[in-house]
Amino acid sequence: MAATNSSQSEYVTIVSGDGFEFVIPRSTACVSGTIRRMLEPSSKFSEALTGRCVLENISGVVLEKVCEYFCYNQRNKNQTNVPDMDIPPELCLELLMAADYLDT
Amino acid sequence: MDCEVPLPPPPRIRHRSPSHRPAAPSSLRKTYRLSRLDDRSSQPSSDPALFSSDDIPASGLENYHAPVSSGNRKRRYRGTWWGEMVKDPKRKRADFKDKRLVDSGVWMGSDESGADSVLPSSEASNWGEDFLVPEERLNPLAQSLNQSSLQGQQRGMGVRKVEESQEHQFARTIVNDCLERGHDSVDLSNAYLKVVPPDLLQPLQHLTKLPTVREAPVTEEVYSSLQPFLRLFLAGNGLTAVSGGLFELDALRVLSLRNNKLTDIPPAIRQLTMLQEVNLSVNRLQRLPWELLWLIKKGDLKHLTVRPNPLMPIEDAEIAQWHYPDETTPESIEGALKMSQYEGPAPEEAWAPIHVATGPVRRFNMEGFPVDETRLSGGRVSEPDRTATRVPSLREVSLLSFSRSSFFDQIPDSEMTEFPALMLRLLRYAREVRNGGGRHCSVCHRAFVIARAEWIEWWDCATYENGLKGPRTPGESLRPLPFRRLGCSWSCVPRVEIESGPECP
Numbered sequence: 072m073a074a075t076n077s078s079q080s081e082y083v084t085i086v087s088g089d090g091f092e093f094v095i096p097r098s099t100a101c102v103s104g105t106i107r108r109m110l111e112p113s114s115k116f117s118e119a120l121t122g123r124c125v126l127e128n129i130s131g132v133v134l135e136k137v138c139e140y141f142c143y144n145q146r147n148k149n150q151t152n153v154p155d156m157d158i159p160p161e162l163c164l165e166l167l168m169a170a171d172y173l174d175t
Numbered sequence: 176m177d178c179e180v181p182l183p184p185p186p187r188i189r190h191r192s193p194s195h196r197p198a199a200p201s202s203l204r205k206t207y208r209l210s211r212l213d214d215r216s217s218q219p220s221s222d223p224a225l226f227s228s229d230d231i232p233a234s235g236l237e238n239y240h241a242p243v244s245s246g247n248r249k250r251r252y253r254g255t256w257w258g259e260m261v262k263d264p265k266r267k268r269a270d271f272k273d274k275r276l277v278d279s280g281v282w283m284g285s286d287e288s289g290a291d292s293v294l295p296s297s298e299a300s301n302w303g304e305d306f307l308v309p310e311e312r313l314n315p316l317a318q319s320l321n322q323s324s325l326q327g328q329q330r331g332m333g334v335r336k337v338e339e340s341q342e343h344q345f346a347r348t349i350v351n352d353c354l355e356r357g358h359d360s361v362d363l364s365n366a367y368l369k370v371v372p373p374d375l376l377q378p379l380q381h382l383t384k385l386p387t388v389r390e391a392p393v394t395e396e397v398y399s400s401l402q403p404f405l406r407l408f409l410a411g412n413g414l415t416a417v418s419g420g421l422f423e424l425d426a427l428r429v430l431s432l433r434n435n436k437l438t439d440i441p442p443a444i445r446q447l448t449m450l451q452e453v454n455l456s457v458n459r460l461q462r463l464p465w466e467l468l469w470l471i472k473k474g475d476l477k478h479l480t481v482r483p484n485p486l487m488p489i490e491d492a493e494i495a496q497w498h499y500p501d502e503t504t505p506e507s508i509e510g511a512l513k514m515s516q517y518e519g520p521a522p523e524e525a526w527a528p529i530h531v532a533t534g535p536v537r538r539f540n541m542e543g544f545p546v547d548e549t550r551l552s553g554g555r556v557s558e559p560d561r562t563a564t565r566v567p568s569l570r571e572v573s574l575l576s577f578s579r580s581s582f583f584d585q586i587p588d589s590e591m592t593e594f595p596a597l598m599l600r601l602l603r604y605a606r607e608v609r610n611g612g613g614r615h616c617s618v619c620h621r622a623f624v625i626a627r628a629e630w631i632e633w634w635d636c637a638t639y640e641n642g643l644k645g646p647r648t649p650g651e652s653l654r655p656l657p658f659r660r661l662g663c664s665w666s667c668v669p670r671v672e673i674e675s676g677p678e679c680p
Contacts, residue, residue, distance in 0.1 A: 147566045148564050151565060152619070155621075158577075160581070160582055162573075163577035164577065164598070170569035171570065
């Protein structure tokens with residue numbers, strides 16, 4: 072993928088520590104402050120150039136839930152009645168860690 | 176077991192126990208627990224019956240003339256009638272105890288009569304009364320067994336005993352007494368409780384009143400409602416926090432927390448929708464939960480006693496918006512805080528709580544730290560999608576679902592200290608919120624853990640403070656109370672603010 076148009080590309084790839092890749096819309100990924108700053112075109116980070124964020128310390132299972140949250144956040148952004156999101160209790164602690172890391 | 180209505184204590188039974196054989200530590204503890212804490216009286220107390228047998232083939236009628244072998248005597252065995260044999264008469268007590276899991280309902284012999292003959296040791300005959308079994312009695316046994324594990328267990332037991340302090344036992348007695356007699360007025364005042372034990376009040380949910388009609392003559396007034404009018408008095412106890420268990424008593428009508436050391440009333444008080452009278456006076460409250468106001472307006476609350484308390488005076492407070500007498504900021508507060516003039520019968524306004532003013536909104540970030548308002552207006556945080564959304568943060572979502580899960584209580588504090596400090600803070604916070612009975616957003620009613628917005632609303636509730644005895648008189652000066660409201664997101668803020676906010680959609 073060429074560096075020039077990746078900054079405008081609609082989708083970005085988020086990669087978990089154990090190699091799972093999630094391709095999600097750029098605006099959705101930017102729900103996370105960390106990812107947004109990674110992808111900021113002015114930052115010249117390699118993530119911004121390639122549109123690919125590798126999150127070494129997040130496992131695939133957790134990252135899947137994180138991406139689900141991104142979509143949930145994006146979908147309900149302007150709603151007044153936000154539905155609850157289901158989180159399996161065994162993932163809660165890891166998600167909390169991930170949330171801390173991703174600033175979301 | 177905890178939710179069951181405790182039955183009256185069963186008649187005291189002397190449990191004979193196998194003291195002549197070295198008792199394993201586990202059975203020691205089992206005896207202790209079964210006989211006292213569970214109040215189960217299914218301990219074996221009688222010997223197995225002695226049966227004789229005629230059903231050996233040689234003794235039948237058809238074999239009447241058969242040669243009688245020398246050993247053909249009636250077989251005797253010791254055991255139950257359904258055929259269980261006691262293998263070793265020496266160890267029969269132990270075997271019997273293991274087998275007898277269900278109460279057969281058959282009790283043979285007197286408990287007292289055989290006890291001493293079977294048990295020569297006078298020490299063991301006291302086991303039924305083992306509430307008072309001191310650790311010294313167990314100690315020599317433990318030393319003789321030379322088992323360090325037992326020692327450890329004993330220390331554990333010791334700790335448990337310390338936890339259940341005399342005050343708590345006393346309180347439990349009172350609660351059980353009320354349950355037994357059907358008294359719906361539970362007086363735990365001046366009981367020296369520092370905390371309310373979590374399971375103390377739960378049984379009160381099932382309190383049933385007993386009919387008062389006992390004997391003739393039956394007159395009109397002996398008929399009274401058997402619906403309990405549950406009243407709970409926790410006055411004068413030195414409580415520093417109200418536990419969430421209190422708010423599960425949804426049938427509670429009167430609650431007195433007078434003369435304690437409370438600094439905050441959890442918003443979960445809203446769950447007590449039947450409340451009619453609350454007394455919070457003589458505490459250390461600086462503000463009240465907004466949910467009390469909700470109980471006044473939407474619930475049944477008619478009498479709210481909150482003074483004296485070091486409540487914030489409106490004169491010192493920062494006010495963002497005035498609502499009474501009009502929307503403009505008055506020149507002098509004393510002049511403004513007057514009931515408007517009316518003539519004739521009191522209008523509804525003279526009865527209802529009056530919203531006097533609203534304080535400024537304090538916002539918190541996703542970690543629960545207050546956000547600097549000046550930075551908010553210019554900094555990156557003020558992006559519209561960050562402020563206007565009602566979507567909970569991922570931290571919030573996972574904290575909430577974690578605090579709802581059953582794992583939450585199972586994590587010991589020692590294990591928690593190994594977590595990263597950031598998480599530790601959030602988890603402790605979540606635990607605190609949960610112990611207080613949980614929180615619900617006062618705007619959108621969603622359950623939440625970390626408050627994202629907080630503001631004070633000033634309401635005059637004078638009529639409710641005097642128990643709705645009369646309306647406000649014209650020109651009466653208002654004494655508004657501070658009610659703290661919490662919002663779960665940056666959109667859950669006072670309406671005025673949203674209207675004036677630039678990021679409003």
